[in-house]
Amino acid sequence: MRPLEFGRLAWRSIGSHRLRSALTTLGIIIGIAAVIAFVTLGASLQAGLLGDISPDDQRNLYGWAAEPETEGGPLAGAQPVFTQDDLERVDELEDVDAAYGYMPISTQALAYDGELTPQSDALIAAGPPYIRPETIDEGRQFEMGEREAVINPAVAGQFEENVSVGDELTIVRQGGEQTSVTVVGITDSSEGLSPFEGFEPSPRVYVPTDPYYTEEVDGIGAGFGGDEAAEDEADEADPADGDDGDAATAEDARFLAIVVEAPSADEGDIDQARDSALAVLESDDSDASELLGDDLEITMQTSTELLQQLQDILDLLQNFIVGIAAISLVVGSIGIANIMLVSVTERTREIGIMKAVGAQNRDVLGLFLTEAVVLGVIGAILGTVLGLAVGYAGAWYIDIPLVYPYEYVALAVAVGILVGVLSGLYPAWRAARTDPIDALRYE
Amino acid sequence: MATGTAVSLENVRKTYQLAEPVHALDGVDLEIPEGSYTAIMGPSGSGKSTLMNLVGCLDTPTDGTVVVGGQDVGDLDDRERTTLRGMTVGFVFQTFNLMPRLTALENVALPQLFQGVSRNERTDRARELLERVGLGDRMDHLPNELSGGQRQRVALARALVNDPTIVLADEPSGNLDTETEADVLDLFDEFHDAGTTMLVVTHERHVASRAERIVHLLDGQIERIEELDSSDASPRSSAGHDPDERTGSAPGANG
Numbered sequence: 001m002r003p004l005e006f007g008r009l010a011w012r013s014i015g016s017h018r019l020r021s022a023l024t025t026l027g028i029i030i031g032i033a034a035v036i037a038f039v040t041l042g043a044s045l046q047a048g049l050l051g052d053i054s055p056d057d058q059r060n061l062y063g064w065a066a067e068p069e070t071e072g073g074p075l076a077g078a079q080p081v082f083t084q085d086d087l088e089r090v091d092e093l094e095d096v097d098a099a100y101g102y103m104p105i106s107t108q109a110l111a112y113d114g115e116l117t118p119q120s121d122a123l124i125a126a127g128p129p130y131i132r133p134e135t136i137d138e139g140r141q142f143e144m145g146e147r148e149a150v151i152n153p154a155v156a157g158q159f160e161e162n163v164s165v166g167d168e169l170t171i172v173r174q175g176g177e178q179t180s181v182t183v184v185g186i187t188d189s190s191e192g193l194s195p196f197e198g199f200e201p202s203p204r205v206y207v208p209t210d211p212y213y214t215e216e217v218d219g220i221g222a223g224f225g226g227d228e229a230a231e232d233e234a235d236e237a238d239p240a241d242g243d244d245g246d247a248a249t250a251e252d253a254r255f256l257a258i259v260v261e262a263p264s265a266d267e268g269d270i271d272q273a274r275d276s277a278l279a280v281l282e283s284d285d286s287d288a289s290e291l292l293g294d295d296l297e298i299t300m301q302t303s304t305e306l307l308q309q310l311q312d313i314l315d316l317l318q319n320f321i322v323g324i325a326a327i328s329l330v331v332g333s334i335g336i337a338n339i340m341l342v343s344v345t346e347r348t349r350e351i352g353i354m355k356a357v358g359a360q361n362r363d364v365l366g367l368f369l370t371e372a373v374v375l376g377v378i379g380a381i382l383g384t385v386l387g388l389a390v391g392y393a394g395a396w397y398i399d400i401p402l403v404y405p406y407e408y409v410a411l412a413v414a415v416g417i418l419v420g421v422l423s424g425l426y427p428a429w430r431a432a433r434t435d436p437i438d439a440l441r442y443e
Numbered sequence: 444m445a446t447g448t449a450v451s452l453e454n455v456r457k458t459y460q461l462a463e464p465v466h467a468l469d470g471v472d473l474e475i476p477e478g479s480y481t482a483i484m485g486p487s488g489s490g491k492s493t494l495m496n497l498v499g500c501l502d503t504p505t506d507g508t509v510v511v512g513g514q515d516v517g518d519l520d521d522r523e524r525t526t527l528r529g530m531t532v533g534f535v536f537q538t539f540n541l542m543p544r545l546t547a548l549e550n551v552a553l554p555q556l557f558q559g560v561s562r563n564e565r566t567d568r569a570r571e572l573l574e575r576v577g578l579g580d581r582m583d584h585l586p587n588e589l590s591g592g593q594r595q596r597v598a599l600a601r602a603l604v605n606d607p608t609i610v611l612a613d614e615p616s617g618n619l620d621t622e623t624e625a626d627v628l629d630l631f632d633e634f635h636d637a638g639t640t641m642l643v644v645t646h647e648r649h650v651a652s653r654a655e656r657i658v659h660l661l662d663g664q665i666e667r668i669e670e671l672d673s674s675d676a677s678p679r680s681s682a683g684h685d686p687d688e689r690t691g692s693a694p695g696a697n698g
Contacts, residue, residue: 354553357554
């Protein structure tokens with residue numbers, strides 16, 4: 001007897017007990033749907049994050065100082081400890097291509113052409129290499145020491161008239177004072193350029209740390225490297241002009257984070273750059289070491305490594321869900337086995353008829369096994385469809401690109417077959433060894 | 444009429460080991476020629492069902508030999524017996540025993556499914572037989588959409604689908620009213636006339652009298668064999684009426 005014939009007969013008997021069959025497969029549907037939904041979401045999330053890391057970003061090391069074991073990803077618990085001196089010393093290292101500070105600066109608003117829009121966290125001070133050439137859609141990187149900015153499309157488009165290269169923007173600081181800046185470049189995407197910013201699209205204005213951060217420090221006096229400047233008087237003050245008596249100077253500016261660019265994305269180069277940079281920053285004669293003490297530790301990682309932490313959390317969650325799904329599948333299998341046993345008893349007479357007209361034991365076995373497998377596979381397919389629907393809805397809701405986990409769909413069907421075989425084996429064996437004489441007499 | 448032997452039983456004994464051994468059949472000798480029409484009668488407990496099971500290759504004898512279609516059933520393993528049953532025996536039951544979820548056509552085609560016959564071939568054969576039993580317009584009906592007489596005709600068509608050596612009918616008209624019973628038995632006659640070997644188990648005299656001979660069973664032994672003149676259907680005894688004296692086609696039947 002051919003498998004197709006088994007399938008036809010199995011389908012006939014499943015179809016005659018629709019409700020029962022549907023309820024039986026529910027356990028499988030839920031189990032498979034849970035896995036597929038989560039895998040779809042996980043894969044989409046991963047693609048959404050990893051897709052934003054350009055190959056060139058692979059050679060950037062993102063460093064910050066925080067108490068060891070602080071959880072929460074990039075910049076979690078970061079303290080401003082890095083000075084311009086430290087950065088320069090790292091920058092001069094042979095193993096390092098470039099090093100610069102990173103500092104988000106709080107603002108009140110952005111203004112263009114007399115139009116004011118509130119904006120608290122758009123301003124980011126960094127070194128010119130922070131704007132990687134391939135991310136610039138129009139214009140160029142800003143230059144250190146110049147009142148220049150690179151903006152992203154979200155900023156360019158948020159005013160009535162689009163901001164373009166060469167236009168002047170006005171930045172209104174926390175204190176209310178205003179600084180003007182010339183737009184020299186526009187990026188190709190509104191997503192963050194590094195793990196420090198996060199990857200979600202948001203308006204951002206990138207400016208050089210000098211003058212925008214250093215002059216802020218100039219204004220508020222020593223000790224505060226933060227972005228909580230309240231009384232900055234040095235609006236249009238000459239930036240970074242060295243020592244100025246007792247006043248705080250650019251030299252005292254401490255950065256929240258540091259970006260170190262290795263010569264290449266090669267793992268060896270990155271490790272060397274990391275080791276050399278850490279050696280300088282942690283050495284006793286660095287400015288950072290004054291503040292590091294025993295409490296703070298410098299973390300230096302690439303985007304990929306930082307995302308790995310997220311990945312680990314995702315993996316952990318995934319294992320958890322798969323565990324629950326496995327339990328659901330076991331329960332579902334028991335359900336199928338149970339209903340198959342009932343079915344075998346109910347159809348004892350039919351088994352007798354089939355055997356009387358020449359059905360071999362293996363035919364009867366195959367028939368019931370096929371029925372269990374069909375139930376399992378239907379459960380798997382419906383579960384997959386449901387899981388994909390939920391996964392896509394979730395991905396759409398949190399606005400990440402959809403990824404089709406094809407291999408899991410195939411896996412789900414394989415699991416459905418396996419569940420069917422395992423749960424159908426014993427009932428089918430019971431059916432196969434039914435004595436036709438007794439079965440024909442069965443009422 | 445063919446001259447070979449469809450089924451032969453030689454000194455057949457079947458013992459069931461219950462609380463104490465029960466001899467369902469106790470030394471039965473019987474030969475059923477090809478193309479013959481035999482009825483088996485007897486009170487319940489006389490061994491009719493056991494005899495049916497043995498001839499139908501559903502069971503094996505405790506002792507003696509049962510030869511069906513030239514093969515000794517006792518020598519075969521379960522698989523071979525199933526194949527032999529499928530190919531050489533057609534069953535007709537009192538309760539019809541059709542598959543409830545299969546149409547008349549599919550029921551008739553079912554035995555050939557297990558013989559690996561292709562779908563088209565099966566369907567053609569089943570259609571032909573259903574037309575011969577007068578159900579050409581009921582092929583796609585499910586059993587519960589058919590009357591008792593129609594169901595039994597489907598069952599007869601199914602029994603004939605593999606061109607069996609023998610058709611075994613167990614109380615074939617037990618669930619039918621008089622009129623449909625006559626229709627079904629007429630069909631039996633028709634197929635018998637066409638050369639099919641028939642073995643009918645019944646407790647009703649008028650059903651048995653359609654046969655060429657009646658085998659009377661009592662307490663697991665053949666009480667007597669009654670030869671009937673098929674042309675005028677009047678009973679004609681071939682043996683003495685002493686119940687202790689067993690008669691059969693083969694000598695030495697004493698157990």
